[in-house]
Amino acid sequence: MNLRDGRLWLAGLYLLHFAALHQGFHAIYLDADQLLVADQAKWMSQGNFFEPFFFGQAYLLPFEAYLAVPLVWAGLSPLTAVKVMAALFFYLPFAWTACAHAKDRPWVSVAVTLLFFALPMEYLLAAPMPRGFIVACALAWLGLRALLLDRDQAWAPVLAWGALVGFCLGSYTSVALMLPALVLIDDRRRLLQAGLGLALGYALFKGVALFYAFNPEHVVHRFPALRFTRGHFWSHISNPTIAPAFAWLVGLGAAACAAVMALYRPDEAQRRAWASRLALLALGLAGVIGLMLSTNKIADFNAGTPFYSVYRLVLPLPYLALLVMSASALRSTVVVRPPAPATTVALGVLFIGLLGWQAVEAQRDRDALALLTSTVPPLPYDRLERQCARLTEALRVSGQPYYTLRGRNDALAYGCSAQFGLPVMQTTFERRTWLRAHLERAAQP
Template sequence: MRRSDLVTKAVFWCIILLGLIDRAHLLQITIGYASDDLTVVWMAARDYANGIFHEPFFYGQDYGVMLEALLAAPFVHFGADPIVVVPVVMAFLAMMPYWSFAFFQYIRSKPASATLIAAIPILLPVEHGLQFTNLNGLAILAVYPWVAGMQVSVRRSALIGAVLAAAAFVNMNASVTVAAFGTLFLINHAKDRIHWLWAVCGALPVLLLWWWSMQFHTIRGEHLVHTVFDWRMVFHPELIPEALTRLDAHFAWLCPLWWPNGHLVLWLLGIVMVALFRLGRKSAAWAILAALLTIFFSFGFAKIHDGTSSILFPLSRMFLAVPLLLGWSLAQLEPYGRIRPYLVPIIGVASVITFSLRYEQALSVWAKTLTYPEGAPIHMREISKVRLECKTLMRYAQETSAELLVVIRNPNVGEAFFMNMGCPVCEPGLPSTYMPGGDWRAWRVREESSMSRQRILVVGGDPAIWANAMNGPFDVQVTGTGKPLAHMVTGADLPVDTLMLRLGFTVGR
């Protein structure tokens, strides 16, 4: 083996190690915090671990498969804490597609391409690594190179169709790469279109599952809390020029090396596309063009404009697949001609520099994010404080022999959501929880709409309303005056929503 090949392989494994250290460091910083959305994934992981599947998507939504919860479920089943397992799984999902594409190149004796792809996550800004939303669709794409690398056959075609459909089904932000790889497949098999049919056959089971999942919520539409299949998914061409004026916001933290201007990743893709055309690798070039056109036309949908400048809810979450596409695109330029002897050392040095910068900046960036959420509609809390409040609720419930714990949305809807969804996971012995007018679990809404309870522990609410309620017709006793505020309502014999209205609380969304 040539000395240069040994150096290339050594750099590759060093970058893999840097990626592991980097991901572990970011996980150490963020694992002590949770978003309100994350509590839903906790609960889903616990439900899946017990063989309970209430809804096909993220609870209360008609989109967003909780792949993280599915992968965490086996560990939870054997006793692991979902609050710990879920973020670990999410950290793994963040790296899995890059490592998968990289290892595929590595075993095909293309260590330079493998090194380049493996380095992409480290060459990105630390803000990219700290965000933990919408990674699941990209994780499905980790399967793609291994399927596409199979010998040409009808089985391969069917599997490619299934993988690409599954990636889009799990999360639509994978659509950019799905468009690229789908176009690549169509062009490569243009002379033998029977493979097109087999790809459709492979995608069909996934598409039928998608259709059934949508029908599940169509039938139960009155309990749907949030959807994107409304005005957000209506095409408005006038939105395209607006997006073009703020490309850096839409592609924030998605460009390797040059961090201030994320939109430069589009220019990089364009340059690679032109280079591939000149090299005669037209299939890959057309694939990149298909991805760029998908991005361009996606700007016409309001959903693409739904986001903030915070890593908690960034605009760029819609295009998280772009760095992966860039890595794949650069790999198509192999063997890199005259720059090959210098490419891997440059990648290695750059990775060490950016790794050091990410390591140094991570804590301060995370602290700033928590302090200034930039209008993100996401509530973040320290898990230790959530656990403490949940222990307090558990004690109240035991002292009062409560059969139901009702959480009032006011005065703090974020804290209420954590208690409603997070406390049953923190304290498995807690009575059932329910949030009138704000519960994302359709089955709980249906249950409480017809069930009368005798001993209800109510958490939160305006103290002034409680003062009036204690002088009303119901037996109301103060259980806790601190945080959380809690009252025991006994013998009302009414459905919860009706009782809350009688007490003076608003139950509408």
């Protein structure tokens, strides 16, 4: 790789950012949902596949658990493995877009990196938590990027990319926030192929969900019944936390897209078509956001804490901006002079400064964020380690084949199992419906 094209430096910048946020926050605090994903990765790495979705939950695939299995085989702990996969897919769209344009359209890379550093801290902390959300977004982004930018007209690849998007949409419905980008496809045949692929992928996801139709005893946590009302919309749009989250991400993405399109302008023949497509994109995005704000689903979050954040519902919005930026820049014939060496150095200093500021901010605010009320309460890793050590000793003294937690404590039930191999289950809301029988069979001579 040529150092002068900037790609290596950009990749290094995103790696440094990951290291700073991980050491300052994610390596210290975790929660039961992350431990549940880690526990699934542990079971699957041992060849035990009990159900396709989150244990006891008939919706949303645990993408990180599936993808982390090779890392567990390689020797990483299940929790570390799923955290690595979530972080990898969080950074992937930004790093990919920045590096892809670094040589021929370096100002796009600058805009992408500035967009990344302008994201709210709560978004940066909430997005890479392993819960299935961020990987679904990134995989759908990869599919949409191929549909928008790949000129191959063959049916098979277009259907495959569309099916990937549809499959991820079935798992995580907020992926719909990126779907308005499909209006930028300027070939009707390709748009039809993409639509068929989407339907195929969505149907495939629903086919996987039939497992629970035939095995209803596995379902503990059902998908909440959705209701769409004007009352929900006005309540959410006037909420002092919800409205700014949407407005900031939409405005930030729009500003980044506007900056790129001001530099890489379409020619006269393309300008009118682009204007109409962008208008349709904005209209479609407004419709999707309106539907999201009209449902009761968004009301069950605790604002201000990354462990159960409103930003988990709008994770795809910056990725939509990346799609528009790439599509507009690559279809422009305008040649823009790259940054002068002095400007490049100044930008490098700016990015390193922003990285340092975010690392300090994450370090400074981490304890305060962890103390906020959350539907999914966080806990420090060292506390989990101490509590699991006590349970291990209690199990050794009891001589029983597994430890039974009275009541409900998800963090200990899944965390002690995932991280320390302790056979433990709980008497209330135990998602692993098969666990007791499995442990009893394993204990038989």
